[in-house]
Amino acid sequence: xxxxxxxxxxxxxxxxxxxxxxxxxxxxxxxxxxxxxxxxxxxxxxxxxxxxxxxxxxxxxxxxxxxxxxxxxxxxxxxxxxxxxxxxxxxxxxxxxxxxxxxxxxxxxxxxxxxxxxxxxxxxxxxxxxxxxxxxxxxxxxxxxxxxxxxxxxxxxxxxxxxxxxxxxxxxxxxxxxxxxxxxxxxxxxxxxxxxxxxxxxxxxxxxxxxxxxxxxxxxxxxxxxxxxxxxxxxxxxxxxxxxxxxxxxxxxxxxxxxxxxxxxxxxxxxxxxxxxxxxxxxxxxxxxxxxxxxxxxxxxxxxxxxxxxxxxxxxxxxxxxxxxxxxxxxxxxxxxxxxxxxxxxxxxxxxxxxxxxxxxxxxxxxxxxxxxxxxxxxxxxxxxxxxxxxxxxxxxxxxxxxxxxxxxxxxxx
Amino acid sequence: xxxxxxxxxxxxxxxxxxxxxxxxxxxxxxxxxxxxxxxxxxxxxxxxxxxxxxxxxxxxxxxxxxxxxxxxxxxxxxxxxxxxxxxxxxxxxxxxxxxxxxxxxxxxxxxxxxxxxxxxxxxxxxxxxxxxxxxxxxxxxxxxxxxxxxxxxxxxxxxxxxxxxxxxxxxxxxxxxxxxxxxxxxxxxxxxxxxxxxxxxxxxxxxxxxxxxxxxxxxxxxxxxxxxxxxxxxxxxxxxxxxxxxxxxxxxxxxxxxxxxxxxxxxxxxxxxxxxxxxxxxxxxxxxxxx
Numbered sequence: 001x002x003x004x005x006x007x008x009x010x011x012x013x014x015x016x017x018x019x020x021x022x023x024x025x026x027x028x029x030x031x032x033x034x035x036x037x038x039x040x041x042x043x044x045x046x047x048x049x050x051x052x053x054x055x056x057x058x059x060x061x062x063x064x065x066x067x068x069x070x071x072x073x074x075x076x077x078x079x080x081x082x083x084x085x086x087x088x089x090x091x092x093x094x095x096x097x098x099x100x101x102x103x104x105x106x107x108x109x110x111x112x113x114x115x116x117x118x119x120x121x122x123x124x125x126x127x128x129x130x131x132x133x134x135x136x137x138x139x140x141x142x143x144x145x146x147x148x149x150x151x152x153x154x155x156x157x158x159x160x161x162x163x164x165x166x167x168x169x170x171x172x173x174x175x176x177x178x179x180x181x182x183x184x185x186x187x188x189x190x191x192x193x194x195x196x197x198x199x200x201x202x203x204x205x206x207x208x209x210x211x212x213x214x215x216x217x218x219x220x221x222x223x224x225x226x227x228x229x230x231x232x233x234x235x236x237x238x239x240x241x242x243x244x245x246x247x248x249x250x251x252x253x254x255x256x257x258x259x260x261x262x263x264x265x266x267x268x269x270x271x272x273x274x275x276x277x278x279x280x281x282x283x284x285x286x287x288x289x290x291x292x293x294x295x296x297x298x299x300x301x302x303x304x305x306x307x308x309x310x311x312x313x314x315x316x317x318x319x320x321x322x323x324x325x326x327x328x329x330x331x332x333x334x335x336x337x338x339x340x341x342x343x344x345x346x347x348x349x350x351x352x353x354x355x356x357x358x359x360x361x362x363x364x365x366x367x368x369x370x371x372x373x374x375x376x377x378x379x380x381x382x383x384x385x386x387x388x389x390x391x392x393x394x395x396x397x398x399x400x401x402x403x404x405x406x407x408x409x410x411x412x413x414x
Numbered sequence: 415x416x417x418x419x420x421x422x423x424x425x426x427x428x429x430x431x432x433x434x435x436x437x438x439x440x441x442x443x444x445x446x447x448x449x450x451x452x453x454x455x456x457x458x459x460x461x462x463x464x465x466x467x468x469x470x471x472x473x474x475x476x477x478x479x480x481x482x483x484x485x486x487x488x489x490x491x492x493x494x495x496x497x498x499x500x501x502x503x504x505x506x507x508x509x510x511x512x513x514x515x516x517x518x519x520x521x522x523x524x525x526x527x528x529x530x531x532x533x534x535x536x537x538x539x540x541x542x543x544x545x546x547x548x549x550x551x552x553x554x555x556x557x558x559x560x561x562x563x564x565x566x567x568x569x570x571x572x573x574x575x576x577x578x579x580x581x582x583x584x585x586x587x588x589x590x591x592x593x594x595x596x597x598x599x600x601x602x603x604x605x606x607x608x609x610x611x612x613x614x615x616x617x618x619x620x621x622x623x624x625x626x627x628x629x630x631x632x633x634x635x636x637x638x639x640x641x642x643x644x645x646x647x648x649x650x651x652x653x654x655x656x657x658x659x660x661x662x663x664x665x666x667x668x669x670x671x672x673x674x675x676x677x678x679x680x681x682x683x684x685x686x687x688x689x690x691x692x693x694x695x696x697x698x699x700x701x702x703x704x705x
Contacts, residue, residue: 063529197675229674237422238669258531269551290533
């Protein structure tokens, strides 16, 4: 009897491992395929003119807390690739997207980056989610001269890793300015901030403090309490009490929606009047689902809004909705533009060589769904943001409130 | 401010206490650290989520979750631990096995339910209550009361019922208990069922309190619950409650006076300090370990 049950257990465990094994094998086989095609490319050479597919890599969290971001960014990249393939590809070759899961962890991202640079068939890399994770992997890409365009990192130093590293997202300095403009618009005096205690969270807190130090007299708000929290925190009651004690009227949170949603819920239970200002990380349907009715009234700045009348945005939003089942987030849209930027660079240089892509990316100039896509000397794309408010579980645009940082500076700093 | 933070800590402590009793129950009888308890807690929450998604209603979801999770605890004992005990396997073998089980459960949840955070309905919402100038939410108060009632019921089961007597007898000396006609195997299985039920009750209450469910919810909470059990003296039920509250209050005060980044560090510093002074925990009996 005991032996029987033991046997049964072992069989079950084996069956389970086979099942889970299958899931992994799929991605392994695509990687193996990519690997074998690279060997072919090496032997037949004539890299540019060969009719081999051009391979782009997408890396992002497909599991873990930030999986939704990773999956939606991957969908967006795939949409861009499919659009080019429908038009016949780029420089006469089809484009293929291979994806890797870094679970938004620096350790995994570094080993995936090594894998990517070692696979000579991959021409350029898209993605990575958090700044810190992307910067760890970025060192590896920079060293081997392959381009990375990210659509979600906001750390000021992200693109400073090197000339191969680009990003299509608002940097924290811009976010800080946007946030302070929103606070002015809301007419609040006492501001609190809550950010995760990681590279990104510390950087945004510093950016806000710098901004206030430099231009403090230009804003009506004042930062009274800047809080950090451990990644993975779900109980914010103690932090909420601290904010209440400090008498803040509005809170800014830059963290992912999975942490921001419980924070808002626990705050709303104690205080119905406090105002919440979020970053683009909370511009996602999942945020509204998780936060429920407490999401109403939240405002945020984003470089992308799917209800814009621009036909390109409408077309992208429709395709995304069909593929993913919800409206695209800012990060997804920014990765879509980033994918296009790489493909334009390949077209401009008539080459899918890694070095040629890196050389041509700084000349990028096109109108994307997240505004005009150009890169400055560091590799940052300046973003203009619009103000959104959540009303009855929907994002609604409040036009003509936010100014681009350049316009704001021109107006306020003489 | 101080009082409010202490009360916040007490509420959080009840979450840990609910998880801690599960560790204590099993350890009390088997001298085994059930490291899978955190995952079983997450399993309980997901079962309730499943029932809610099937629109069976909250009471049915609660019962369904308790039964399924109790059965999971029982199955774990029958299929894995009982054969190991029958072969007189050392305790460390059992410990490694349950750690393995913990990962199997967690990954199964990830495969079946996705790895994202999912929303869970709020259990209680009838406004806030003010006590000594401190505002407490209905969710906090109800969770505190239900946890308290549940822990009292558990204590009564262990101390006043026949099966409880059998459990305590098996704890003192399982061979002698066997000779006295107690079916120790059944008692052990029942203990696992009970510990699974505890995990489910904790899972549903905590999910309703934070309004969300996710696969890894047992990792951090499980570790804190375990610390609470050790702090209060593992194997002693009311010790788990006191331990949980101490850990919870330490966390809340750390956040209040040092900032959110010190939350876990301070909780463990308190744990060390208590264990330095009382190595067997606040209410633990001396020389409890006869492994």
